[in-house]
Amino acid sequence: MKKLLSGNEAIARGAYEAGITVAAAYPGTPSTEILENIGPYEGIYAEWAPNEKVALEVAVGASISGARALAAMKHVGVNVAADPLFTVAYTGVNGGLVLVSADDPGLHSSQNEQDNRYYAKAAKVAMLEPSDSQEAKDFVLEAIRLSEEFDVPVLLRVTTRICHSKGLVEFGEKEEAGIKPYERNMGKYIATPANARKLHVSLEERLEKLEERSNSTPLNFIEWNDKKVGIITSGISYQYAKEVFGDSVSYLKLGMTFPLPRKMMAEFAKQVETLYVIEENEPYIEEAVKVLGFDCIGKDKIPGVFELNPDIIERSLLGTEKELLKPDRQMPGRPPVLCPGCPHRGLFFALSKKDAVVTSDIGCYTLGAAPPLNAADTCICMGASISAGHGFKKAMERNGRDGKVFAVIGDSTFFHSGLTGLMDVAYNKGNITVIIADNRITGMTGHQDNPGTGKTLKGEDTVALDIPKICKALGIEDVKVVNPLNLKEMRAAVNEAMKKEEPNVIVTQWPCALIKTEPQPKGYCQVNQDKCTQCYACMQIGCPAISKQDGKVIIDDTMCNGCELCTQLCAFKAIEKVGE
Amino acid sequence: MADVKNILFVGVGGQGIILTSKVLSTALVNAGYDVKMSEVHGMAQRGGSVTTQVRYGDKVYSPIIGKGQADIIVSFERMEAMRMLEYLKKDGVMVVNDHAIPSMPILTGAAEYPEGIIEELKGKVKTIVFKAADVARDLGNPRTQNIVLLGALVKAIGLESLDWDKAIEQEVKPQFVDINKKALQKGMELAG
Ligand SMILES: Cc1ncc(C[n+]2csc(CCOP(=O)(O)OP(=O)(O)O)c2C)c(N)n1
Numbered sequence: 001m002k003k004l005l006s007g008n009e010a011i012a013r014g015a016y017e018a019g020i021t022v023a024a025a026y027p028g029t030p031s032t033e034i035l036e037n038i039g040p041y042e043g044i045y046a047e048w049a050p051n052e053k054v055a056l057e058v059a060v061g062a063s064i065s066g067a068r069a070l071a072a073m074k075h076v077g078v079n080v081a082a083d084p085l086f087t088v089a090y091t092g093v094n095g096g097l098v099l100v101s102a103d104d105p106g107l108h109s110s111q112n113e114q115d116n117r118y119y120a121k122a123a124k125v126a127m128l129e130p131s132d133s134q135e136a137k138d139f140v141l142e143a144i145r146l147s148e149e150f151d152v153p154v155l156l157r158v159t160t161r162i163c164h165s166k167g168l169v170e171f172g173e174k175e176e177a178g179i180k181p182y183e184r185n186m187g188k189y190i191a192t193p194a195n196a197r198k199l200h201v202s203l204e205e206r207l208e209k210l211e212e213r214s215n216s217t218p219l220n221f222i223e224w225n226d227k228k229v230g231i232i233t234s235g236i237s238y239q240y241a242k243e244v245f246g247d248s249v250s251y252l253k254l255g256m257t258f259p260l261p262r263k264m265m266a267e268f269a270k271q272v273e274t275l276y277v278i279e280e281n282e283p284y285i286e287e288a289v290k291v292l293g294f295d296c297i298g299k300d301k302i303p304g305v306f307e308l309n310p311d312i313i314e315r316s317l318l319g320t321e322k323e324l325l326k327p328d329r330q331m332p333g334r335p336p337v338l339c340p341g342c343p344h345r346g347l348f349f350a351l352s353k354k355d356a357v358v359t360s361d362i363g364c365y366t367l368g369a370a371p372p373l374n375a376a377d378t379c380i381c382m383g384a385s386i387s388a389g390h391g392f393k394k395a396m397e398r399n400g401r402d403g404k405v406f407a408v409i410g411d412s413t414f415f416h417s418g419l420t421g422l423m424d425v426a427y428n429k430g431n432i433t434v435i436i437a438d439n440r441i442t443g444m445t446g447h448q449d450n451p452g453t454g455k456t457l458k459g460e461d462t463v464a465l466d467i468p469k470i471c472k473a474l475g476i477e478d479v480k481v482v483n484p485l486n487l488k489e490m491r492a493a494v495n496e497a498m499k500k501e502e503p504n505v506i507v508t509q510w511p512c513a514l515i516k517t518e519p520q521p522k523g524y525c526q527v528n529q530d531k532c533t534q535c536y537a538c539m540q541i542g543c544p545a546i547s548k549q550d551g552k553v554i555i556d557d558t559m560c561n562g563c564e565l566c567t568q569l570c571a572f573k574a575i576e577k578v579g580e
Numbered sequence: 581m582a583d584v585k586n587i588l589f590v591g592v593g594g595q596g597i598i599l600t601s602k603v604l605s606t607a608l609v610n611a612g613y614d615v616k617m618s619e620v621h622g623m624a625q626r627g628g629s630v631t632t633q634v635r636y637g638d639k640v641y642s643p644i645i646g647k648g649q650a651d652i653i654v655s656f657e658r659m660e661a662m663r664m665l666e667y668l669k670k671d672g673v674m675v676v677n678d679h680a681i682p683s684m685p686i687l688t689g690a691a692e693y694p695e696g697i698i699e700e701l702k703g704k705v706k707t708i709v710f711k712a713a714d715v716a717r718d719l720g721n722p723r724t725q726n727i728v729l730l731g732a733l734v735k736a737i738g739l740e741s742l743d744w745d746k747a748i749e750q751e752v753k754p755q756f757v758d759i760n761k762k763a764l765q766k767g768m769e770l771a772g
């Protein structure tokens with residue numbers, strides 16, 4: 001049977017066929033749908049872990065116990081999971097272990113475009129790179145086999161265009177792997193210095209054997225055509241190269257990119273007149289080619305920033321300039337915005353009126369930094385709001401500068417990596433206000449459950465962790481819960497916090513406007529044009545349902561969620577609620 | 581790849597673009613084509629621009645297309661049509677929904693919604709203009725505007741012979757199958 005699957009759907013199918021029985025992930029674009037699609041398989045235990053380190057460690061434990069296991073995450077998630085990764089390379093596995101890293105060249109939805117192929121090299125784990133959905137599925141099975149045969153974890157490195165592109169996939173049979181026997185093996189699984197020294201030596205031996213395999217595996221193959229030009233490439237770049245050059249040039253297509261098949265690469269390089277290396281972002285393969293002593297055309301011509309496409313490759317390598325249809329003028333942008341009814345809007349509106357530093361974090365609420373709210377100073381990585389806010393304030397205190405610091409963090413981000421930061425604030429006598437924007441869901445990545453929602457990935461009921469209680473347990477005495485869409489309440493909490501001289505937490509609690517299972521406001525808001533003085537105070541909140549048309553303020557009834565934040569800003573009672 | 585056709589859908593999150601490209605891809609797969617479809621999500625529900633791309637032929641390599649390579653662009657919104665113009669082949673077709681969704685810079689007064697987009701498009705390239713929401717509302721469900729636009733695309737690219745009823749049955753919730761079949765027919769008629 002052939003089906004049109006996205007790379008992520010294909011990886012999920014691959015996990016099923018490979019007999020994987022434990023899978024864990026923390027959501028993150030473009031990786032999220034992998035676990036969402038594994039979830040429905042009854043034979044696989046699948047969970048949303050609170051962060052990527054936990055996800056990988058869950059998979060590591062499952063692997064040591066003898067089961068085939070998978071962890072999935074976006075590229076920056078691997079930074080969080082790097083600690084276990086580097087050591088599990090030493091210990092090796094029992095059941096096969098796959099770590100899926102979904103990179104995001106082009107930064108479609110990420111804070112950087114790091115190239116995680118270097119992780120395989122740095123951590124010394126094998127790496128496979130599929131170039132379409134079929135390979136995405138097949139390579140999960142290959143990864144599991146390699147992992148068990150060579151006693152190493154395998155990094156399955158994919159990119160946005162693999163994850164989110166659909167292609168036809170031929171299904172296979174499920175391997176009934178079950179669970180391997182487990183026996184205590186302290187020399188292998190207890191990474192003390194004495195053991196780890198031996199394990200490091202054994203890892204180098206395993207890598208040598210893996211390189212031999214890399215030179216012989218059908219995952220790396222040559223397509224001989226004319227030998228004037230040869231192209232070494234991997235992943236999605238292979239498809240782009242084929243699109244541009246078709247069968248007019250020869251290819252060395254790499255499916256296994258760590259260890260690289262150096263013998264095969266040298267063999268290929270020797271036989272072609274001109275060698276291109278086509279890869280997205282960093283010159284990972286190119287560097288290896290050059291170390292082998294071969295000249296090649298790569299990043300000197302092909303941009304190292306943003307994603308590639310056939311058009312860019314054609315232009316950079318062949319110099320073709322197409323004449324394009326051009327608009328006479330530039331269109332206004334369409335940046336993402338907080339949705340109508342979003343509870344974060346009330347919070348950031350209150351903060352926007354304060355002379356304070358706002359260290360923010362990653363999630364929908366990052367959009368509080370966008371116009372017209374403009375209410376944030378920083379966004380670095382998940383969890384940094386609290387710890388960087390703490391450091392910001394300590395620096396000011398120590399150097400005699402006055403100022404208030406608010407750290408804003410979402411509920412899922414707080415569970416991910418905010419707890420340790422908050423602990424630091426309490427322990428080290430910090431003096432900031434931490435605002436936990438609890439919209440009852442992991443919003444940005446499309447509504448995944450988290451430890452605060454009371455549901456698991458499989459849809460089962462479970463304990464819902466109590467954020468105010470956690471804050472208290474972490475040593476913060478002063479914890480307040482407010483409704484961010486009640487402006488009076490929200491402003492009062494922020495005003496009070498401005499004056500505080502000890503650490504405190506405000507939990508802004510209201511469900512994301514897109515959650516269908518939570519009660520949402522009924523009806524919608526409407527402007528009574530007789531009462532409206534066109535002062536435009538309501539437009540300061542940046543609600544996409546409110547627009548100005550020929551001077552009049554209009555609320556789009558199909559978009560309005562009825563949250564009534566705008567009505568609270570109208571001094572003339574000109575905004576009325578209808579249709580309740 | 582001369583025999584590969586490139587279609588680009590563009591619009592704003594929530595307009596049903598992903599479903600439209602799914603119905604199209606399913607019909608193409610059923611007809612035996614090699615198909616690749618690419619979408620970028622993440623920011624889609626947050627009011628940003630959304631594009632999906634469908635490529636089909638005997639053998640398709642790249643899931644995405646570059647500038648100047650689209651045979652047809654179907655734009656669900658006026659401003660987005662103009663934004664993506666560079667992606668259209670010079671002899672390509674622009675199917676555009678005559679509908680404006682102001683973006684935040686426009687709402688805040690930092691920019692104005694550009695006038696005269698349709699006229700400008702018509703001056704540059706073959707353009708088929710629709711008021712898909714009106715057509716869909718007349719059919720009885722404004723949410724079928726995406727399939728009305730799909731109908732126009734089908735006509736413009738000459739895929740009338742595919743089994744659209746079956747594709748709609750596969751991709752659309754049962755209670756909306758009939759209305760979507762009608763919407764597709766209507767779109768094909770109006771583009772004819
Ligand atoms: C290390 C890391 N993992 C995952 C992500 C992807 N990511 C970005 S925002 C987000 C969810 C934020 O959810 P929450 O904190 O609840 O805020 P909301 O979007 O609901 O406002 C995730 C998972 C990331 N950017 N970095």
